Amino acid sequence: MNSAVFRWTSMVYSFLIYLFLYVPILILIVFSFNDSKLNAVWTGFTLKWYGKLLQNQGVLEATKNSLYVAFFSTVISTMIGTLAAVGMYRYSFKGKSVLDGLLYIPVVIPEIVLGVALLAFFVMIKMPLGLLTLVLAHITFSIPFVVVVVKARLEGFDRSLEEAAMDLGANQLQTFLKITFPVIFPGILAGALMALTLSLDDVIISFFVAGPSSTTLPLKVFSMVKFGVSPEINALSTILLLFVITIAVTAEKLRIKQEK
Numbered sequence: 001m002n003s004a005v006f007r008w009t010s011m012v013y014s015f016l017i018y019l020f021l022y023v024p025i026l027i028l029i030v031f032s033f034n035d036s037k038l039n040a041v042w043t044g045f046t047l048k049w050y051g052k053l054l055q056n057q058g059v060l061e062a063t064k065n066s067l068y069v070a071f072f073s074t075v076i077s078t079m080i081g082t083l084a085a086v087g088m089y090r091y092s093f094k095g096k097s098v099l100d101g102l103l104y105i106p107v108v109i110p111e112i113v114l115g116v117a118l119l120a121f122f123v124m125i126k127m128p129l130g131l132l133t134l135v136l137a138h139i140t141f142s143i144p145f146v147v148v149v150v151k152a153r154l155e156g157f158d159r160s161l162e163e164a165a166m167d168l169g170a171n172q173l174q175t176f177l178k179i180t181f182p183v184i185f186p187g188i189l190a191g192a193l194m195a196l197t198l199s200l201d202d203v204i205i206s207f208f209v210a211g212p213s214s215t216t217l218p219l220k221v222f223s224m225v226k227f228g229v230s231p232e233i234n235a236l237s238t239i240l241l242l243f244v245i246t247i248a249v250t251a252e253k254l255r256i257k258q259e260k
Contacts (some may be wrong), residue, residue, distance in 0.1 A: 005198065040232065041156035049231040050239075056232055061245070062220035065235065067217060069131060070199040073138035078192040080139070081146025086180070089154045104143045114141060122209060137163035137209040138199045146191035146197065153187025186255045193251055197244070203204035 035044035052061065076189060088100065106114060118137045119129075127133060157180070164174045181188075203218040221233055 014119045028234050029241070031236050032231060032238045034231060034234075037231060038105035039234070049235040053235045054230045059217070059220060059232060059236060062215050063240075065131065065134075065214055066200055066217040069134045069138055070196055072135050073199045074192055075143055076135075076193045077139045077142035078188060079144055081143045081189050081191055081195075082150050082184075084143070085147045086176075086184075087156060089151060089157075091224060096173045103144050103147055106141050107148070107154060111141075111202075111204040115205040118205065119208040130214045131211075133209045133211070134206060134214055134216065135203050138195075138202065141202075142195035142198055145194050146188075149191040149194060150184060150187045153184045153190075157183055191249050191257055193248065196247070200240075200244075 014171075031039045031042075032049060033045050033047065034042055035046040035048075036042070043252060054200065085128050088096065115137075118133075120132050122129060160182075161179050162175050165179045166172070169179065201218065203222055204218075206219055215223075217236075224230065224233065
């Protein structure tokens, strides 16, 4: 009886947690089809906000900037983070423990501190603020997350597989591509998705390092809050949500296929 009560209590608790997490997202999607401009009362079904979204050049430009920055920062941070994780896992060197500890600093420090530090650095080297500084800033705070995720995947890796491959005549590159990479691929994929999410979602750091002509979507939405968020943003958020879900589902299928 006690076990049954505990099981049902756990199920109800889990249901409430998921309800709390996903009901706001569901409301956003529903109100993207609301005929009223006010996100308060449902007045009827319409697709006009999706049409107006395509005519809003400011929002479209901000979306393009966000996708541009997210793509390049994700690719570069994933490459650097993966190589760093593999190197730190394989080799022992003086100061490794210190370097490993420093890796977590960008993860735990407040974003506003990192944003101010990056702004001061770009001003010091006299680099104009724009898309380039945005990409560099996003790479900076994404790399530690990629390293942590890939290192976690490497913890269960059997080094004897690499040794066996090299004993059979494979060089280091072949060993990495044929043995190591397939094993750590789920970790690389998870790190890349985390970097992509962090980049698309970032407001605080982007606020400090973005130039006047390189506004990202989060910054655009943030600037609209004081005047009221247009239903066009609900429509755009719905499209981005479908985009991210598609990427996540595709990544999960690739992970399952890779593990098989």
